[in-house]
Amino acid sequence: MIAVDDPPDAPLTDEARHALFRRSLTVVVISQIFGGAGLAAGVTVGALLAQDTLGGAGTAGLPAALFTLGSALSAFTVGRLSQRAGRRRGLVAGFAAGAAGAAGIVLAAVLDSPSLLLLSLFVYGSGTATNLQARYAGTDLAPARRRATAVSVAMVSTTAGAVAGPLSVESLGNAAAAVNLPALAGPFALAAVAYGMAGLILFLFLRPDPYLTALREASRAATPPATKRPARPAIAHPGVAAGATVMVLTQIAMVAIMTMTPVHMRQHHHDLGQIGFVISMHIAAMFLPSLLTGRLVDRLGCLPVAAAAAATLLAAGVVAAASPGDSMAWLTVALVLLGLGWNFGLISGTALIVESTGIATRARTQGTIDVLIAITGAGGGAISGLVVDATSYATLSVGGGLLALLLIPALVRQHRATSATGHRRVSMS
Secondary structure (H helix, E strand, O other), X not given: OOOOOOOOOOOOOHHHHHHHHHHHHHHHHHHHHHHHHHHHHHHHHHHHHHHHHHOOHHHOOHHHHHHHHHHHHHHHHHHHHHHHHOHHHHHHHHHHHHHHHHHHHHHHHHHOOHHHHHXXXXXXXXXXXXHHHHHHHOOOOOOHHHHHHHHHHHHHXXXXXXXXXXXXXXXXXXXXXXXXXXXXXXXXXXXXXXHHHHHHHHXXXXXXXXXXXHXXXXXXXXXXXXXXXXXXXXXXXXXXXXHHHHHHHHHHHHHHHHHHHHHHHHHOOOOHHHHHHHHHHHHHHHHOOHHHHHHHHHHHOHHHHHHHHHHHHHHHHHHHHHOOOOOHHHHHHHXXXXXXXXXXXXXXXXXXXXXXXOHHHHHHHHHHHHHHHHHHHHHHHHHHXXXXXXXXXHHHHHHHHHHHOOHHHHHHHHHHHHHHOOOOOOOOO
16 A cells, blocks of 8 residues: 555556556545535535524525535635645545534534534535545546546545435434434534544545646656646636536525525425435435436536536426425425536536646646635525525525526537637547
8 A cells, every 4th residue: 555645756657547546536435425424414404403593594594605605715725735735635624624613513502502503614614615625636647538437436426425414314313312412413413423534534545645646747747847836727718717607506506495495395394304305315416427427528528518407407496496395206306406407517517627727726726616616605505595585485496597597608608619729519538
């Protein structure tokens, strides 16, 4: 077993590079299983906990807003730290913060402390951002035509933990109540352990660091040699801008509808087990189709899959708006479509960014883009409670679906940009 952070001194053969790629991806996959369990707590019961602690449906969107804002700061920090010190140190720091935040939420629930709850939700967001940033670690050493597939493998591994978390909220709540903890604190206790395990796995086994290895290999191959100081992140690059737009809009639409669905269901007398089932199906749709989505992106290109994201999110909004509040079946269909649309958008957008950035600035650029995603997602979460309080869940759902259609002008612009440079489509080649 290689037990150093630094990349090998000698140039890598194709066989050695492929072996390191497979090893790095395997470690990321295992960590993502635990990371998925950590992020599920906030998605499933965060809004309910805020409603109980702070009071009123208008506050139910605060958890999503706070832990998404926390994820914005973490995405920035993890991206910068990964750029300087490698993926391993950046990801471990992010998961450690997420575990601390989850533990703080449990303590806040026990003490019934709104201020500690709000602070801890913000810190808990570090785990969410880190879980998403881990997908990039699998692409650092990937062959060019397998980058989207590498992203999808990392994401699909999140499914096991992310689906198991919501399905177990009732049993976790019962276990918490048995030791005199608030029932809604149970899933966050699991999140603290899960994020801690994800960080520990990366700390022990993500060696040598895939980003530092890829950076050194790129420096060796550069003519003239790569400069020591990397260029600024290429945010203005058309492909980066298009990828960011895809991920930002899909994130806003998904977070807004998802955040208020548990509140909407509880208002229609669904119990915690039923809410957990619907959210678990939503999260499964967010991550489970990733292998197929990655292959579609590698084969068809990013733009067709991004367009499919817009159409799927619109369908999700319409179905959610039309679903009777007491119909768990139709709400499940709506949330599955919502998760699938997000999956299409995240993988195609990620692929656009990886395709459009050089290794020297990639980690920093990825962190910057994830900051934008997190901030706009926070806005979607915060506004969702206010919209439902002032109008209805149906209005929110239709609005989220229509918002996704703004992807189409961005995709048209990107298609024209790639056509002007002589490319028929944006692909992972």
